[in-house]
Amino acid sequence: MKRILIADDHEAVRSGLRAVLAQRADWEVVAEASDGSKAVAAAIESQPHVAIVDFSMPRMTGVEVARRIKQYPLLTEVLIFTVHNSSLLAQQAYQAGARAFLVKSDANKLLLAAVESLLIHRPFCVKNGSNEFGRELADAANVHQGLTPRERLVVKLVAEGYSNKGISAILNLSVKTTEAHRAAAMRKLDVNSTAGLVRYAVRARLIDA
Structure with a gap:
């Protein structure tokens, strides 16, 4: 079952999203939030596969929630x-x-496709119609250079100074598996040192410079 979080300060919007998402029997809305702060807390607690977050919410914007x-x-x-x-x-x-x-006006026709894309860890890009975000997202997505979500997370933690053992404890992985993710990331990024991973993490905005 795929877990989804909905965060919007209007109940009517959340209800509409639930109705659209209910078309997929293997998707479940596991949490809802009415402001940005609650959205972050709900994401940490429920660990959804996808979080649908309103851009304009009380207490914290959708960008800050992300x-x-x-x-x-x-x-x-x-x-x-x-x-x-x-x-x-x-x-x-x-x-x-x-x-x-x-864009909310596109939700009825595009929401399911967008969530499907995110569930396989691909950015969702609309390149025509009223939504103009496709090119920006597609261009920016190239910075990940084929890394899987797990590999990106390992790189992020390496750049934050964690050892392989520390990363393994955080992600509940064996040290051998962590080392394999780290090696795969280094191979894909064509770097051969921790400093190279840190430079990539800064460039890809996985960490603050």
Whole structure:
């Protein structure tokens, strides 16, 4: 069962999203939140596969929610949901860690496809119609260079100074598995040192410079 979090300060919007998502029997809305702070707490507690987050919420914006979620060792993919068709906001969302940016007026026809894409850890890019975010997200997505979500998470933790043993404890992996993820990431990024991983993590905005 795929777990989904919905965060929006309007009950009517959350209800509408639930109705659309209910079309998939193997998807379950495991948590809801009415403001940004509650959204982060709900994501940490429920560890959803996908978090659908309104851009404009009380206490914390959707972009900040995405940024906070990505600070934790979660594999949650974030979809920012908004009434604003703005490439600038899309860029901000991606830089914060979101992998999809969807205009609310497009939800009925695009929401299921967007969630499906995020469930296999691919950014969702709309390249025509009223949604103008596709090119920005597609270009920015190239920075991940084929790393899996787990490999990106390992690189992030390496760049934050954790040892292989420490990463293994955080992610509940064997040290051998952690080493394998680290080696695979280094091979894909064509780097041969921890410093190279740190430079990539800064460039890809996995950590703050």
